[in-house]
Amino acid sequence: MEQTNEHLESTVSTEPAELRRINMPATLAICFAGWLIPGLSHILIGRWIRGLIFAACVIVMFVLGLGMHGKLYDLNVEEPLQLLGFIANLGAGLPYFIAERMGLGVGAQTAQGYDYGTTYLWVCGLLNFLIVLDAFDIAQGRKP
Amino acid sequence: MNLSHFVALTIFALIVSTVFALITKNEPKEQFRYGVFVFLSFVAVAFAVGWLMYPLPL
Numbered sequence: 096m097e098q099t100n101e102h103l104e105s106t107v108s109t110e111p112a113e114l115r116r117i118n119m120p121a122t123l124a125i126c127f128a129g130w131l132i133p134g135l136s137h138i139l140i141g142r143w144i145r146g147l148i149f150a151a152c153v154i155v156m157f158v159l160g161l162g163m164h165g166k167l168y169d170l171n172v173e174e175p176l177q178l179l180g181f182i183a184n185l186g187a188g189l190p191y192f193i194a195e196r197m198g199l200g201v202g203a204q205t206a207q208g209y210d211y212g213t214t215y216l217w218v219c220g221l222l223n224f225l226i227v228l229d230a231f232d233i234a235q236g237r238k239p
Numbered sequence: 240m241n242l243s244h245f246v247a248l249t250i251f252a253l254i255v256s257t258v259f260a261l262i263t264k265n266e267p268k269e270q271f272r273y274g275v276f277v278f279l280s281f282v283a284v285a286f287a288v289g290w291l292m293y294p295l296p297l
Contacts, residue, residue, distance in 0.1 A: 145261055152254045159250065162240035208240060211247040218251070222258050229262045239265050 116236035125234055129227045131188040136230035149226045156219035157190045165212025166202025167194055180213075186220025252281035 117125070117140075129136020134150025137143075161167075168180035184191050184200075194200050200216065203209060232238045242250070260274030 148261060149258065152258050156251075156254050159240070159242075163242065163247070164240075208242060208247065211242070211244075211251075215251065218255065222255065225262055226258065 114236035114239060117234040122231060122234040126227050126231050129230050130186070130223065133188060133190070133223045133226065136227055137233075140230060140233055142233070149223075153187065153219045153223050153226070154190060156215050156222070157187050157194075160212045160215030160219065161194060161199050163208030163212030163215065164203040164206035165200065165209065165214070165216045167191065167200025167216055169195065180217060183217040183220045186223045187216070188223060191220070248285050249282065252278050252285075256281065 125136045125139045128139060132150070133153035134146040134148075137146030137149060140146075166180075168177050168184050170181055171177050202213065206212070229238075256274045256277035259277050260270040264270040264273050
């Protein structure tokens, strides 16, 4: 009887199915791509729907932030606190660089949506950092 | 673009709750439940804090 129980325990495993793991250089490349183009990391891993939803969320938030006259921060060592805003904005990846290049995100403090717009721009960058970390976990087989 | 405060916070809550739900949960049903919970929490807390601050002289 004991033997039967042991046999059952060995065949019916409660462990989750083994997760696919991608090697570290490829994972880092995927994460870099995901940072540059929001949602791309999940698309490269094969999570199409999730990737497209993430891309839509980050890009819509970024565009709305710019539309509400939010401010994009650039690297300014004279104002150390602005460095935090810069890091948050940088999370958006390529959209940030394009907007900076086009002279957008100057930030009109008199505009009604200035505060909301600036917050939108910060948060979409921070969300993209979280999305990249999620892609890293998936690529490393830490989550399904 | 001039969005009202309520519309701006609703869009914000919608996008953030969508991303949070997809990141933290794996099953679609769980994702939906968690997303709705986070969204409603955002809106409810915004209302609560708004009413708490209403009597304050600003």
